[in-house]
Every structure is written in C-alpha cells, then in structure tokens.
Amino acid sequence: MPTRPKKQHTYPKTEASGFTAPDYHSRPEYHTARWTWRRKAFLEQPEHVFCVRCKKQGIYKLAKVVDHIIPAEICGDFWDESNWQALCKRCNAVKAAEDKVLIQQHRKGVGGSNLYGRPSQDPAPSFENTHASFQLFEKEGSHGQ
Numbered sequence: 001m002p003t004r005p006k007k008q009h010t011y012p013k014t015e016a017s018g019f020t021a022p023d024y025h026s027r028p029e030y031h032t033a034r035w036t037w038r039r040k041a042f043l044e045q046p047e048h049v050f051c052v053r054c055k056k057q058g059i060y061k062l063a064k065v066v067d068h069i070i071p072a073e074i075c076g077d078f079w080d081e082s083n084w085q086a087l088c089k090r091c092n093a094v095k096a097a098e099d100k101v102l103i104q105q106h107r108k109g110v111g112g113s114n115l116y117g118r119p120s121q122d123p124a125p126s127f128e129n130t131h132a133s134f135q136l137f138e139k140e141g142s143h144g145q
C-alpha cells in the first residue's frame with residue numbers, strides 16, 4: 001500500500017469580509033424539524049459549545065453550526081452524530097469549500113471517505129490495539145486518583 005503524507009488542514013489567515021458558505025445544503029434533511037432540534041441539542045452539549053476548529057488554534061468562539069465531518073452528501077448516515085462537529089460560521093464556510101472539493105473528488109472516485117482518516121471499513125480489532133488502548137486508559141485513570 002503506497003504511503004502518502006497526511007493532508008494537513010490549513011486555516012486562512014485573512015479576515016476576509018463577506019466570506020459566505022457556498023450553498024451546498026441541498027439535502028432534504030436540513031429542512032426537517034428533526035434536524036432543527038437535533039442540531040440545537042447538539043450545540044447545547046458542553047463539549048460542543050465552542051467551534052472545534054477555532055479551539056485547535058486556542059480560540060474560544062461560540063459554535064453556531066453543526067457540520068458533517070464527512071460531508072452529508074457522501075457520509076452515508078446523515079443522522080450519525082459521531083460524524084458531526086460544532087463550528088462557527090466562519091469555519092463552516094471554510095469547511096464547506098473543502099467539502100465541495102471532497103465531494104467532487106468522491107464523485108470522480110478519487111479518495112473518498114479516507115481523506116478525513118475515517119476509513120469506510122474499520123479494521124477488525126486486533127489484540128495489539130486492544131492492549132494499547134487499555135494501557136492508555138490505565139494511564140489516564142491513575143492520573144485522577
């Protein structure tokens with residue numbers, strides 16, 4: 001299997017005004033009451049109060065948007081909250097532009113869902129993996145005692 005350098009997420013440095021998300025929200029789910037309340041409930045959870053992308057840069061900005069990490073158009077399950085992330089409007093606009101490229105690549109059959117490091121098929125858990133995560137858990141657990 002050929003190895004490729006991991007794609008680094010880049011963040012625009014410019015404070016561009018009038019930077020709006022492309023209108024790609026074509027999924028009918030976005031126009032349902034279910035989405036309205038699920039989205040609201042998601043953003044009200046303490047871990048989703050702040051934009052995850054801004055937080056990575058040490059900026060605490062209130063999240064306004066629930067974004068699909070793997071674009072809704074290609075993620076398979078629209079309602080899978082493990083594929084949701086809280087973003088501010090600005091980061092959502094950046095992400096939407098990234099998604100557009102991703103969706104185009106997906107339609108051409110390039111890349112696909114692996115681009116975000118979420119393989120479409122999870123490898124079967126091996127003993128080594130289980131052992132490693134158990135060790136990690138032990139380490140974290142002892143910290144709190």
Ligand SMILES: [Zn+2]
Pocket residue numbers: 051052053054055061087088089090091092
């Ligand atoms: Zn943000």
